[in-house]
Amino acid sequence: MALRSAQGDGHTSSRWDGGAGKTEQNLRQMSKDYQQVLLDVRRSLRRFPPGMPEEQREGLQEELIDIILLVLERNPQLHYYQGYHDIVVTFLLVVGKRLATSLVEKLSTHHVRDFMDPTMDNTKHILNYLMPIIDQVNPELHDFMQSAEVGTIFALSWLITWFGHVLSDFRHVVRLYDFFLACHPLMPIYFAAVIVLYREQEVLDCDCDMASVHHLLSQIPQDLPYETLISRAGDLFVQFPPSELARKAAAHQQAEKTAASTFKDFELVSAQQRPDMVLRQRFRGLLRPEDRTKDVLTKPRTNRFVKLAVMGLTVALGAAALAVVKSALEWAPKFQLQLFP
Secondary structure (H helix, E strand, O other): OOEEEEEEOOEEEEEEOOOOOOEHHHHHHHOOOHHHHHHHHHOOHHHOOOOOOHHHHHHHHHHHHHHHHHHHHHOOOOOOOOOHHHHHHHHHHHHOHHHHHHHHHHHHOOOOHHHHOOOOHHHHHHHOOHHHHHHHHOHHHHHHHHHHOOOOHHHHHHHHOOOOOOOOOHHHHHHHHHHHHOOOOOHHHHHHHHHHHHOHHHHHOOOOOHHHHHHHHHOOOOOOOHHHHHHHHHHHHHHOOHHHHHHHHOOHHHHHHOHHHHOHHHHHHHOOOOOOHHHHHHHHHOOOHHHOOOOHHHOOOHHHHHHHHHHHHHHHHOHHHHHHHHHHHHHOOHHHHHOOO
């Protein structure tokens, strides 16, 4: 697939060869989702690095629209949802438009496939895993939340954006994306559970009513111990795998309808090793011996962090992505080195 520049309507657009061969301008005219995508992208200013020149940000927003519409056009079984742009922009900022398009398309037909159904049935079902996980670990906290009738809607934006919409530090967002890409599609709901469990005392100190507990949990602290929580989420996945939780989350028949239920081999492998162990081993293999004892994932360097992100994508998306690891940084936006001071 080749990308070449073309002029149109007073601004630079692009034409993608291959596939349907439609110009991006035509995709905008034809897409039933264009207006909603446009509104969502215009509201996504906070997802771009502070201080970025307005012209550069606007150019990236145009690319963000193009990626989303192209993936939807190629995969008519997928349905756009508000929050999808938060996932796509993360890939765009790390690896650039060309590679992001391929990676997002693969991700959309696998890890986030359940969110792109015409209804929210599967998304609601995945949210229903949250309380059984909490119940297994902390029955007191579970019972308190049940008494407050808080439900799980507070975690909806966490789940469908992979926390991209609610975390302000881009380094934390990318670290979580590395972890989720290297794991089972249901790992984000396990991570949501460990956040709630970590805030146990705050929750129990709340008034036991829906409004109070929902307000508290809707606001994620920005100084969470991410590496500790990531490790805990991996442990909980092994202790309480999705196949066991499905019986408590809802009817087993509904669980079998989700795309996540097809990742049974992933669940089996995860029971034998930490979900992101391959990612960590590959990363540590790049270090000098004297540096391997350091917790490098908590204090990433600029180039090393971007490479880590690409490695995370590689682990999840298979051998086909190996060929792009070395060239990915060449395609990344020029401002990437400024993302992580």
